[in-house]
Amino acid sequence: MPPSGSAAGNTGSAGGNTGGGAAVPPPRPAGTPAGLWDRYGRRATDMRLSLTDKCNLRCTYCMPAEGLEWLSKQAVMTRDEIVRIVGIGVTALGVRELRLTGGEPLVRADLVDIIAGIRSNHPDLPISMTTNGVGLDKKAAALKAAGLTRINVSLDSLHEETFTKLTRRPFLDRVLTGVDAAWAAGLGPVKLNAVLMRGINDAESPDLLAWALGRGYELRFIEQMPLDADHGWTRRNMITAAEIRELLSRDFVLGPDPRERDGAPAERFEVRRRDTETGDATGPVLGTVGIIASVTEPFCSDCRRTRITAEGKIMSCLFSREEFDLLGFLREGATDEELASRWQDAMWVKPKAHGMDHTGLGAADFVQPDRSMSAIGG
Numbered sequence: 411m412p413p414s415g416s417a418a419g420n421t422g423s424a425g426g427n428t429g430g431g432a433a434v435p436p437p438r439p440a441g442t443p444a445g446l447w448d449r450y451g452r453r454a455t456d457m458r459l460s461l462t463d464k465c466n467l468r469c470t471y472c473m474p475a476e477g478l479e480w481l482s483k484q485a486v487m488t489r490d491e492i493v494r495i496v497g498i499g500v501t502a503l504g505v506r507e508l509r510l511t512g513g514e515p516l517v518r519a520d521l522v523d524i525i526a527g528i529r530s531n532h533p534d535l536p537i538s539m540t541t542n543g544v545g546l547d548k549k550a551a552a553l554k555a556a557g558l559t560r561i562n563v564s565l566d567s568l569h570e571e572t573f574t575k576l577t578r579r580p581f582l583d584r585v586l587t588g589v590d591a592a593w594a595a596g597l598g599p600v601k602l603n604a605v606l607m608r609g610i611n612d613a614e615s616p617d618l619l620a621w622a623l624g625r626g627y628e629l630r631f632i633e634q635m636p637l638d639a640d641h642g643w644t645r646r647n648m649i650t651a652a653e654i655r656e657l658l659s660r661d662f663v664l665g666p667d668p669r670e671r672d673g674a675p676a677e678r679f680e681v682r683r684r685d686t687e688t689g690d691a692t693g694p695v696l697g698t699v700g701i702i703a704s705v706t707e708p709f710c711s712d713c714r715r716t717r718i719t720a721e722g723k724i725m726s727c728l729f730s731r732e733e734f735d736l737l738g739f740l741r742e743g744a745t746d747e748e749l750a751s752r753w754q755d756a757m758w759v760k761p762k763a764h765g766m767d768h769t770g771l772g773a774a775d776f777v778q779p780d781r782s783m784s785a786i787g788g
Contacts (some may be wrong), residue, residue: 435724435734436759446716446753448726448760450475454716455506456673457499461497461524462486462513463720467542468578469564471605471634475578485721487737489520495718495736495749500532502750505716509562510539513720516549522556538562540603544581546588550595561597563589566604567611575610589627601628601700606649606657613656616661623681623697630676630700641667651677651703658699659684663691667698673714676700677707692733704728710763716753724753726760 446454463481465473468734487495499505508528528537536559543563553561565585567573573582593600602622604613615631622629634648649657653665658681667678678698682691704711710727717725722737734756740749 418590424731433732433734435752435755435759437606438755442754442758444502446499447755448757450711450760450762452711452713452756452760453504454714454726454760455504456509456715457496457505457507458511458715458717459492459496460511460513460718460720461492461515461518461521464517465512465542466515466517466579467514468545468565468579469605470576470578471607480721481721486716486745487720487722489524489527491722491737491740492524493531494740494746495722496528497531498714498746498750498753500535500745503753507536508538508733510537514538514544515539516541516545522549522552525553525558526556536560537575540564541588543585543588543592544579545584546586547591550588550591550597550711554595554597558597560599560601561592561601562601562647563592564604564617565602566606567614568618569614572611575608593626598626599628600626601630602632603632605632605634606654607634608647608649610766612649612653615657618662619658619699622699626697628698628700632702633705648705650706652706654701662696662699664699665691671708674700675704675709676702680684708763713760716757722758726757730761732759 448454463478467473468475468477477505496505496508499508510525518524525537528535537557538560539558540554540562541564543565545563546563549559549587563585567582568586570580570582571587574580589600589602592598599633604611604615604618607613608626619629631651631654633654634652644731658664661684663682663684664679665682667680669678671677678700680695681697682695683693684690713727715728717728718736719725719733722735723733723738724736725733736749736752736756739752744752
């Protein structure tokens with residue numbers, strides 16, 4: 411394991427950029443071990459790769475109503491470039507699992523071909539995908555046949571009016587149909603991601619959990635993160651993990667999940683029904699629920715993720731303001747070894763923490779990234 415660094419906070423070493431240019435990371439010290447290590451002894455083995463910045467929803471916690479200026483087709487990684495970059499991550503740098511993200515991955519016409527290309531080179535690699543589920547019913551079987559392992563679907567409400575208010579699109583029925591299609595295709599365990607918004611869908615959380623448990627889906631509640639394009643996020647308006655647990659306690663008793671967390675962003679809990687008279691847990695374990703508390707209960711010290719944006723920029727942290735170019739270097743003719751080395755350099759300067767882990771309403775050392783979640787890739 412490499413030595414721990416002394417720097418802290420949200421600032422990385424010099425040599426990065428703040429979201430735009432084709433920056434080159436400073437070289438890591440000689441003698442650092444193979445793999446995607448950083449200065450604080452963390453090794454990234456979980457790769458998040460964005461296929462596009464485009465999306466067919468306009469979720470209030472992510473995008474403005476009018477949408478964003480999309481990347482050009484030429485700026486986005488091609489199928490062959492994606493397959494090559496994933497290959498470098500797996501064979502040279504120790505990546506053990508891959509998550510395809512967006513934007514919305516389903517809007518890529520070559521999505522099935524991308525997955526098939528990755529799978530043909532890496533028969534045992536777990537490949538998952540995060541999607542909003544719109545159109546999933548038409549592609550779930552083909553995605554499974556191409557080699558997709560499992561799927562995460564964003565679902566913030568089961569009520570049409572609330573769903574439309576949050577996403578600005580009346581597509582709830584399409585999403586629910588897509589979830590069922592993913593299950594039928596064998597893309598399980600199907601995981602559902604829900605962001606609770608104060609005064610909008612927070613009161614629905616126990617019913618959403620009951621619905622997911624009844625169908626065998628794994629629900630994960632996610633604290634709203636400061637990655638909205640409108641930059642309207644505040645800690646005061648965010649539903650915290652503690653509040654989520656309190657909301658769920660109306661109907662359920664949450665107990666610790668005996669499985670190791672093993673670097674996962676979600677803290678999992680076993681779920682039992684709450685007896686209405688005694689308040690105690692009753693009956694068998696119904697399933698599990700996860701809570702991703704990136705803001706109030708951060709897990710930076712055990713982060714194992716590396717991110718590649720749709721235009722081939724390396725981001726060591728979801729909240730980083732530094733990006734380092736990989737795709738441009740590839741298109742200039744860099745070898746796999748040179749690309750791997752640059753990737754290692756970029757991860758070496760990963761910040762110790764994102765800077766939001768404070769009890770107050772503000773955090774002096776945290777600055778919201780210029781990009782929204784859809785442009786970064788969750």
